[in-house]
Amino acid sequence: MNSNTKAPLITAKAPSNIALVKYMGKSALDGNLPANGSLSMTLNSLCTLARVVESQSGIEWNPSLFHGREKVSGLSAVVPTLSEKGRERILRHAARSLDAAPSLLSTCGVRAKTVRGVQISAANTFPAASGIASSASSFAAVTWAVAAASAESFSEFHLAWQKTPALRRALAELSRKGSGSSCRSMEGAWVRWEGEKAFPVEGVTLPSMTDFVLLAGKEEKEVSSSEAHQRVFSSPLWSGRVERATSRLAQVESALQKADLQSLAAVVWEESWEMHSLFHTSQPPFTYWLPRSLEVLKAFSKRDAFGDLPPPVVTMDAGPNVHVLVPTSSADAWRARIESTFPGLEYLEDQCGSGADGWTGG
Ligand code: PMV
Numbered sequence: 001m002n003s004n005t006k007a008p009l010i011t012a013k014a015p016s017n018i019a020l021v022k023y024m025g026k027s028a029l030d031g032n033l034p035a036n037g038s039l040s041m042t043l044n045s046l047c048t049l050a051r052v053v054e055s056q057s058g059i060e061w062n063p064s065l066f067h068g069r070e071k072v073s074g075l076s077a078v079v080p081t082l083s084e085k086g087r088e089r090i091l092r093h094a095a096r097s098l099d100a101a102p103s104l105l106s107t108c109g110v111r112a113k114t115v116r117g118v119q120i121s122a123a124n125t126f127p128a129a130s131g132i133a134s135s136a137s138s139f140a141a142v143t144w145a146v147a148a149a150s151a152e153s154f155s156e157f158h159l160a161w162q163k164t165p166a167l168r169r170a171l172a173e174l175s176r177k178g179s180g181s182s183c184r185s186m187e188g189a190w191v192r193w194e195g196e197k198a199f200p201v202e203g204v205t206l207p208s209m210t211d212f213v214l215l216a217g218k219e220e221k222e223v224s225s226s227e228a229h230q231r232v233f234s235s236p237l238w239s240g241r242v243e244r245a246t247s248r249l250a251q252v253e254s255a256l257q258k259a260d261l262q263s264l265a266a267v268v269w270e271e272s273w274e275m276h277s278l279f280h281t282s283q284p285p286f287t288y289w290l291p292r293s294l295e296v297l298k299a300f301s302k303r304d305a306f307g308d309l310p311p312p313v314v315t316m317d318a319g320p321n322v323h324v325l326v327p328t329s330s331a332d333a334w335r336a337r338i339e340s341t342f343p344g345l346e347y348l349e350d351q352c353g354s355g356a357d358g359w360t361g362g
Contacts, residue, residue, distance in 0.1 A: 044353030
């Protein structure tokens with residue numbers, strides 16, 4: 001038996017998140033610091049599972065840590081085919097997390113041990129070509145799994161994760177260094193990120209929400225979000241962007257606290273269009289929209305067309321899909337309406353969730 005087999009196998013689960021106020025444009029400083037604050041809803045079963053086991057031979061990607069099709073809420077988790085660049089980015093972050101974990105854990109009262117290396121793999125429950133960004137969920141899951149592997153006792157780490165906000169915030173901060181928006185996937189259901197800190201919004205009274213992700217296209221995107229973060233500064237619409245985003249952040253937070261769906265829908269629509277207008281007017285300009293995205297947006301721009309249902313909160317990320325967030329209590333009615341309005345259009349469905357978690361074993 002080699003020493004690897006004695007170390008526990010740790011699996012972390014971290015969901016994707018959908019931003020209502022967008023992180024777009026980074027500050028000049030290192031570490032993925034945003035130009036403006038953002039706010040998102042954490043999802044639940046559209047997620048990444050990251051698996052790690054301690055290893056004596058450095059940090060290695062080992063897809064065979066997932067032997068079968070693991071299921072999360074009925075969805076199969078599949079190991080994606082990563083480009084070499086993608087794999088290197090994950091491994092670099094695993095190294096960063098391994099370095100940072102001992103002092104981070106000790107500061108939060110969790111006993112840490114020195115871990116020289118890990119074998120690591122990750123699997124997503126959303127289809128590879130669905131246009132769902134996997135970086136938020138995968139970096140959050142990897143951060144969680146590596147931190148858990150660095151604890152002297154998994155159960156002590158897990159208890160601290162549940163009971164110690166400082167540990168959750170510290171792991172969000174560490175995760176942000178690998179992928180900005182991943183810091184909003186550690187907790188739920190509504191998370192605000194400003195500067196170095198991401199934390200749950202307090203006093204939310206809005207009932208549970210369901211996200212229908214209308215899949216407008218499956219092509220690989222031509223402009224990465226890292227590239228988009230750079231290019232938006234060249235748009236003439238950048239001027240005043242930080243002030244507008246900051247004001248929307250306050251409006252969104254207040255709408256969540258007052259359960260004011262009407263105002264939430266209006267502000268989020270405006271914010272999504274602003275981000276895409278930045279893309280459309282940058283130098284050189286680019287777009288993520290596909291014909292089907294536009295068809296869906298056009299239907300949702302006619303608000304009275306769905307007047308008998310609660311207002312939908314419609315937004316897009318850096319991709320062609322349209323997210324339609326509705327109260328879970330009206331999800332059945334909305335599902336029927338989406339299917340009749342857009343016949344044949346594929347969609348994914350998920351709910352708001354509580355953030356990352358993990359367990360030992362497969
Ligand atoms: O975390 P990144 O660098 O992949 O940026 C994500 C940017 C958006 O998804 C477009 C917006 C957001 O706030 O999530």
